[in-house]
Amino acid sequence: MPELPEVEVVRLGLAAHAVGTVIERVEVLHPRPVRRHPGGGAAFQADLVGRRVTDARRRGKYLWLPLDDCDALVAHLGMSGQFLVQTPDAPAERNLRLRFGLSTGTELRFVDQRMFGGVWLSAGGAELPAEIAHIGLDPMDPDFDPAAVNRRIRRSASGIKRQLLNQTLVSGIGNIYADEALWQARLHSERPGTRLTRTEVANLLDQVQAVMSAALSQGGTSFDSLYVNINGQSGYFDRSLHAYGREAQPCDRCGTPIRRIEFMNRSSYFCPACQRPPRGRR
Ligand SMILES: [Zn+2]
Numbered sequence: 001m002p003e004l005p006e007v008e009v010v011r012l013g014l015a016a017h018a019v020g021t022v023i024e025r026v027e028v029l030h031p032r033p034v035r036r037h038p039g040g041g042a043a044f045q046a047d048l049v050g051r052r053v054t055d056a057r058r059r060g061k062y063l064w065l066p067l068d069d070c071d072a073l074v075a076h077l078g079m080s081g082q083f084l085v086q087t088p089d090a091p092a093e094r095n096l097r098l099r100f101g102l103s104t105g106t107e108l109r110f111v112d113q114r115m116f117g118g119v120w121l122s123a124g125g126a127e128l129p130a131e132i133a134h135i136g137l138d139p140m141d142p143d144f145d146p147a148a149v150n151r152r153i154r155r156s157a158s159g160i161k162r163q164l165l166n167q168t169l170v171s172g173i174g175n176i177y178a179d180e181a182l183w184q185a186r187l188h189s190e191r192p193g194t195r196l197t198r199t200e201v202a203n204l205l206d207q208v209q210a211v212m213s214a215a216l217s218q219g220g221t222s223f224d225s226l227y228v229n230i231n232g233q234s235g236y237f238d239r240s241l242h243a244y245g246r247e248a249q250p251c252d253r254c255g256t257p258i259r260r261i262e263f264m265n266r267s268s269y270f271c272p273a274c275q276r277p278p279r280g281r282r
Contacts, residue, residue: 002077004138004172005215007061010083014056017085018065018100018108022052025101033081033097033112036131037120047121048073048100059128060135060171066126074129075110078117084109138172139209140216150201153193160196161189161268164208173208176244177215179269181207183243188275189261189268195278243269 002010026048028034028041037044052068064072075081084093088107098110098119110119122129137144149170153163163169164178173181182189184207187200196204242252247260251271260267 002061002081003174003177003215004061004140005177005212007058007063007077007172008140008216010077011056011058011063013085014063014065014083014108017104017106018053018102019056020053022050022103023048023100024103025049025099027099027101028097029099030097030115032115033110033118034120036118044119044121054126058138059132059141060138060167062129062132062135064122064125064129064132070124070126072122072125072129073119074122074125074131075119076117078112078114080114081110081112081117084111135167136169136171139170139205140172140212144170146202146205149205150198153201154196154198156193158193159190160187160193160204161263163193165264170208172212175263175266175268176241177208177211179244180211180242182275183269183271184211186274188270188277189263191278243271245269 026045028045031041034041034044037047039047051071051073053065053073054068055066057064057066061076063075063077065075066072075083080095086107086109088099088101088105090107093109093111095111095113096109097112097115100108100110102108110117120131122131125131136149139146152169153160156163158166161178161182164173164181165175178189181204185200185204187196187204193201243258246258246269248257250256251258251274254271254273256271256273258269259272260269262268
């Protein structure tokens with residue numbers, strides 16, 4: 001699943017290829033990706049043709065393209081969504097769902113195998129679409145307030161990893177970056193927020209930013225073609241992960257085998273020596 005750095009790479013791609021262009025043609029090849037648009041595919045097409053894209057913005061894993069009259073085209077990549085920039089005569093990709101003909105002569109394509117993602121027009125959403133106003137700022141946002149997030153984390157008895165994944169508290173952190181930041185900060189995922197010190201949480205939030213910046217800089221290196229991005233998957237394996245996906249491999253810090261435990265139908269990976277479980281847990 002694309003996480004924040006991957007979505008930021010997509011935003012940069014859209015900023016380079018779509019901003020300043022007029023959407024001259026829209027083709028909806030499958031209704032599901034536009035299910036959140038009132039009126040469905042035909043209305044989506046009619047509402048978008050002729051609009052100029054003025055910017056490419058992001059909050060957490062949501063992207064939006066402000067248009068020339070205060071509305072915005074909002075996009076979420078879901079599990080497998082991709083934006084590609086192609087020439088109009090390039091062969092259709094498998095799972096091609098939407099085509100946007102741009103005034104530059106290129107075509108923006110939305111490809112999505114599993115179709116948990118989607119796009120819709122948000123009326124008046126140029127500044128911040130109402131549909132995503134509840135999403136917290138992400139750690140890479142210039143307005144992110146680590147002191148306020150720190151206080152909120154320490155007021156809640158929820159486990160720290162569950163809190164990191166709460167998109168209304170702080171957005172953009174998924175399973176992989178949560179595990180990596182917790183490993184860096186030497187904190188077990190189940191430590192309750194109320195039992196963490198201000199310094200521990202401050203360090204953890206620093207690590208979240210560091211892990212994401214590192215991932216973004218690596219995600220950015222492959223961004224040099226017309227391919228706006230990556231679905232995240234190929235990128236993950238290029239990265240140097242210390243905890244995530246490393247069950248039974250030695251911890252890069254102390255050599256203890258990394259452990260995997262169940263977490264919200266997924267997994268958490270941690271070093272049992274560096275990241276001591278809270279009392280009463282193993
Ligand atoms: Zn260790």
